[in-house]
Amino acid sequence: MDAESRRTRFEALAPGLVDPLRRYLARRTDAATADDVLSETLLVCWRRVDELPPDPLPWAYGVARHALANAERGARRQRRLAARVAVVDPPRESVAGPGDEAAVDVPLEEALAALRPADAELLRLWAWEELGPSEIATVLGLTPNAVSIRLHRARQRLAEELRKIGARAGHEKSRKGGAR
Template sequence: MKDEQHDNDDGPLWALAQRNDGAGFAGLFDRHRPRVYRRALSLVTDPHDAEDITAAAFYELWRKRKTVALVSGSVLPWLMVTTVNLARNNRRAAGRYRSLLSKLPRSDEPARAIDAEEIEIRQRLHAALQELSPTDAALLVLTTFEDMPVWQAAQALGLKPPAARVRLHRARKRLRADLHDLNPSIRTAPEGTF
């Protein structure tokens, strides 16, 4: 009995973990992860959520390792309380999300099917955007698809507005050339004010 109690004593591993020893913390993780996961799964029923809660509980244990005290030589009680609290937070967040979704307006029209031609256009547009530099592609997406003023997109990308306008002009010209057979109409973004 004494040997079994000694085997369940987290003291030596906890002392290592408190001194930033990853191997000591890994030992605690290996020892307690199955029970923490089972408890999380009993509280949320979704295996993915239970995995996230388990990971978050151990993350919190690591983060608070300087202040967490052992209970009867074990960190398991602290982990269990943390797991219960994380599961409760998970359920509340899921409830808020469901409530939000239920309040969103719904369209009575069925979703429109995407035809083969539209799929081809999207694929070609994606390929053409991939040929641009990341900055030019982002500039084009922000101004053309997201209706962001050029000056605002420039600021988001760390560019001066005049440089952004030149880059945008070149990107549009290149996109028109790449997609010339589709007769693209790339509308210009509003300039906005400073």
């Protein structure tokens, strides 16, 4: 493929990738890291435009997932270094300002945090990114059958965690009507 056709293909695919990838990353990390990882993901897509499948989004989610893992490893290294530096030169205390806390579904976040990271990621891909088992399989490098089985079990575990913390799962009906 010549340079002009590579560019044309990438320019046709990129607009369909940017917003879903931005949402995927925004739900998993802070805004600055999400922007950095999005840039890195698009760079990989550009470099490998010849290898992109006909439906590139699940493939791009996989790239973003790996890039995010790399960014998180780098952030952990930076935090360890900052902790060592803080012993020598402690930082001044700061007070959070208004609007610093994002609105989150606390029971859901608690329930997801109680799950194994692999289960939580599987549920996020299914619910937040609205991917089907075959697309999730592409992202995670699994078979669609394995994803279906793991997804079923992960949904059961999430429902159990929500029950433990006293929250209702979103699909459960009110007990006032008598049915559940």
